[in-house]
Amino acid sequence: MYAQMVKAEGARPREEMTPEERAFQDRIDRGEKIEPKEWMPEGYRKTLIRQIGQHAHSEIVGQLPEGNWITRAPTLERKQILLAKVQDEAGHGLYLYSAAETLGVSRDELLALLHSGRMKYSSIFNYPTLNWADIGAVGWLVDGAAIMNQVQLQKTSYGPYSRAMIRICKEESFHQRQGYDILMKMCLQGTQAQKDMAQDALNRFWYPSLMMFGPSDKDSVHSAQSMQWKIKINTNDELRQKFVDQTVPQAEYLGLTIPDPDLKWNADKGGYDFSEPDWSEFFEVISGNGPCNEERLGARVKAWEDGAWFREGLMAHARKAESRRAERTAAE
Amino acid sequence: MSSEWPLWEVFIRGQHGLNHRHVGSLHAPDAELAIRHARDVYTRRNEGVSIWVVRSNDITASSPSDKGPLFEPSNSKVYRHPTFFDIPDEVGHM
Ligand SMILES: [Fe+2]
Numbered sequence: 001m002y003a004q005m006v007k008a009e010g011a012r013p014r015e016e017m018t019p020e021e022r023a024f025q026d027r028i029d030r031g032e033k034i035e036p037k038e039w040m041p042e043g044y045r046k047t048l049i050r051q052i053g054q055h056a057h058s059e060i061v062g063q064l065p066e067g068n069w070i071t072r073a074p075t076l077e078r079k080q081i082l083l084a085k086v087q088d089e090a091g092h093g094l095y096l097y098s099a100a101e102t103l104g105v106s107r108d109e110l111l112a113l114l115h116s117g118r119m120k121y122s123s124i125f126n127y128p129t130l131n132w133a134d135i136g137a138v139g140w141l142v143d144g145a146a147i148m149n150q151v152q153l154q155k156t157s158y159g160p161y162s163r164a165m166i167r168i169c170k171e172e173s174f175h176q177r178q179g180y181d182i183l184m185k186m187c188l189q190g191t192q193a194q195k196d197m198a199q200d201a202l203n204r205f206w207y208p209s210l211m212m213f214g215p216s217d218k219d220s221v222h223s224a225q226s227m228q229w230k231i232k233i234n235t236n237d238e239l240r241q242k243f244v245d246q247t248v249p250q251a252e253y254l255g256l257t258i259p260d261p262d263l264k265w266n267a268d269k270g271g272y273d274f275s276e277p278d279w280s281e282f283f284e285v286i287s288g289n290g291p292c293n294e295e296r297l298g299a300r301v302k303a304w305e306d307g308a309w310f311r312e313g314l315m316a317h318a319r320k321a322e323s324r325r326a327e328r329t330a331a332e
Numbered sequence: 333m334s335s336e337w338p339l340w341e342v343f344i345r346g347q348h349g350l351n352h353r354h355v356g357s358l359h360a361p362d363a364e365l366a367i368r369h370a371r372d373v374y375t376r377r378n379e380g381v382s383i384w385v386v387r388s389n390d391i392t393a394s395s396p397s398d399k400g401p402l403f404e405p406s407n408s409k410v411y412r413h414p415t416f417f418d419i420p421d422e423v424g425h426m
Pocket residue numbers: 059088089092146168
C-alpha cells in the first residue's frame with residue numbers, strides 16, 4: 001500500500017524465541033501497545049522503520065502529482081480545496097516521520113535514504129496527472145485505497161504509529177470526498193467531453209490503484225511476520241478485495257465503467273471477481289522505472305537542496321539568539 | 333555541524349477547557365517557529381485555542397522498566413475508588 005514492499009526481519013517460530021521475545025509477542029497478542037524506549041526485537045524496530053518510513057515518503061511525494069494542479073484548478077474554490085488537501089498530506093508525512101523518529105532514526109537520515117533511492121515510496125505516485133479529472137480520480141481511488149489501509153493500521157501494535165494513523169484517518173475522508181465530488185460534477189453535470197475525461201482517468205488509475213495494496217498474498221513473503229507483530233493487520237489481497245467491492249458501486253453511480261472485462265459479482269464469496277494488475281509493471285515502477293520516477297525524486301531532491309540555505313540560516317539565527325540570551329543571563 | 337532542526341513536543345488545549353494534551357511533535361529551529369509550525373499542522377480544523385511547545389530533549393520521562401515499582405502499588409488500593417463502598421439506595425445520590 002503506501003508501504004507496498006516492506007521486508008520483514010527476524011521471523012522466528014515461538015519455540016526458537018528467547019524469553020524476552022516470547023514475552024514481547026505475548027504483549028502483542030494481548031493487544032497491548034508497544035511504546036518507544038520499551039524493549040523490542042531488533043527486527044520489529046527495523047521493519048517498522050522501513051514501513052513507517054515508506055509510508056511517510058509516500059505522503060510527501062504524493063503531494064507532487066496533485067501540487068501540479070493547484071495553479072490549474074478550474075475555480076478558486078477548487079483551488080482552495082486542493083491546496084488544503086495537499087497541505088494535509090504534508091502533515092501526514094510529518095506525523096509519520098515523527099513516529100519513525102521515536103525508533104531511533106533521524107529525519108535527515110530518512111530523507112537521505114529517500115533521496116538516494118534506497119528507501120521507496122508508493123508506486124502510485126509515479127504515474128502522471130494529465131488532466132483535471134485525474135485529480136478527481138486520485139482523491140477517489142488513491143486516497144480511497146489509502147484509507148482502506150490506514151483504517152486497519154489504527155490498530156497496529158506500535159503506539160506512535162497507531163496514533164499517527166488515527167490522526168490521519170480523521171483527515172482522509174475529506175480527501176476522498178473532494179475527489180469524488182470533482183468526478184460527480186464532471187460525470188453527472190458535465191459535457192460529454194468531461195465524462196470522457198473522467199472515464200479516461202479511471203482507465204489509467206484503476207490498475208495502479210489496485211497495485212497500491214502490494215503484491216498478491218502468495219508473493220508477499222514478509223506479510224506473515226508483519227502480521228504476527230501486528231505491524232500489519234490485513235493481508236494485501238483482503239484489502240484489495242474490500243477496495244474493489246467498495247469502489248464498483250461508486251463507479252456505477254458516476255456512470256463510469258471499470259476497465260476490467262472480467263469484473264463480475266460473485267454471490268458465493270459476496271464480493272467481486274476481478275483481474276489482477278500487471279505485476280511486472282508494478283515491479284518495474286517500484287524499482288524506479290515508472291513513467292515519473294525520475295521527475296518525482298528529482299523534484300524532492302531539488303526542494304531539499306534549494307531549501308538548505310534557509311534551514312541552515314534559521315538554525316544559525318536560533319543558535320545566535322540563544323547564545324545572546326545566555327550572555328545576558330550571565331551578565332546579570 | 334548538523335543543521336537538522338531540533339525536535340519539539342506539541343501540546344494543545346481544545347475549546348472546552350480541558351488540559352493541554354500532547355498531540356505530536358515537530359522540528360523547528362526555535363520556540364517561536366515551533367509554535368507557528370504547530371499552528372499550521374495541529375490546529376487546521378479548530379482543534380485548539382492554546383499551544384505549548386517544549387524541546388523533546390527537556391522532557392524527563394519515567395523509564396519503562398520502572399513500570400512495576402511506580403504503578404503497581406496503586407493496584408491494591410481499591411478503596412481509592414468510589415465503587416469500593418456500598419451505599420444503600422435509601423441514602424440517595426452520593
Ligand atoms: Fe495522506
